[in-house]
Amino acid sequence: MAIERGAIWLIVGDSGSGKTTLCQRLITAARQQGATVQGLICPPHIQKGEKVGIEVRDIHNGEQRLLGWRSDLESTLPFTSPPIRIGEWLLDPLVLEWGNQVFRSALPCDLFVVDELGPVEFFLGKGWQAAFESLEHGLYRLALVTVRESLREAALKRWKIQQETHLTIYSTFERAREEALKILPRYLTQ
Numbered sequence: 001m002a003i004e005r006g007a008i009w010l011i012v013g014d015s016g017s018g019k020t021t022l023c024q025r026l027i028t029a030a031r032q033q034g035a036t037v038q039g040l041i042c043p044p045h046i047q048k049g050e051k052v053g054i055e056v057r058d059i060h061n062g063e064q065r066l067l068g069w070r071s072d073l074e075s076t077l078p079f080t081s082p083p084i085r086i087g088e089w090l091l092d093p094l095v096l097e098w099g100n101q102v103f104r105s106a107l108p109c110d111l112f113v114v115d116e117l118g119p120v121e122f123f124l125g126k127g128w129q130a131a132f133e134s135l136e137h138g139l140y141r142l143a144l145v146t147v148r149e150s151l152r153e154a155a156l157k158r159w160k161i162q163q164e165t166h167l168t169i170y171s172t173f174e175r176a177r178e179e180a181l182k183i184l185p186r187y188l189t190q
Helices: 018-031 070-074 093-104 129-137 149-158 171-190
Strands: 007-012 038-041 042-049 050-058 066-069 084-086 090-091 109-115 140-147 164-165
Touching: 007 018, 007 042, 007 149, 007 171, 018 109, 018 140, 018 171, 038 093, 050 093, 066 070, 066 093, 084 109, 090 093, 109 164, 140 149, 140 171, 164 171
Parallel strands: 007 140, 007 164, 038 109, 109 140
Antiparallel strands: 038 050, 042 050, 050 066, 066 090, 084 090
8 A cells, every 4th residue: 555645743842852762762662563664863972971973873774873073072073074064063964965865765654754954954955955855755654853942933834744742851751752652653553
């Protein structure tokens, strides 16, 4: 049976609120239900208890690369091409292109994950533009898309959002996780 255009579930929260952690838990739950899961997640790169970088992981095969580092660590960066500077972060353009390739080959699937879209994508037209294209193709049952609170309105203008979860550093993450796990089967079962 062909997969019909799916729903978009927006997960909104600032840095450290649990967007990636919630995505990881929903990915696990979806796989337990037999769903095919594709896309990228971006867990933090932690050194000595501090976030110093951003990793990116292909959900399908587990391949992981280092996407970016804090700009104050510039002298130790492993980049082979000039990085893209966004605020306090330096992003590796070769890893961004690799991520675009992952997004281009991700569909069709049951659960499509884009963690996360930021100002690079929404306002500069760079970064993971292939994620935008894949979201617009709609060859998934459900897409999880994470954005910062400051980009919520931009996401709402771009897509029709069927489900939305707001996380804050002060919210009860476990309650949000439990609610999300109850909602997920509605989108993945036929």
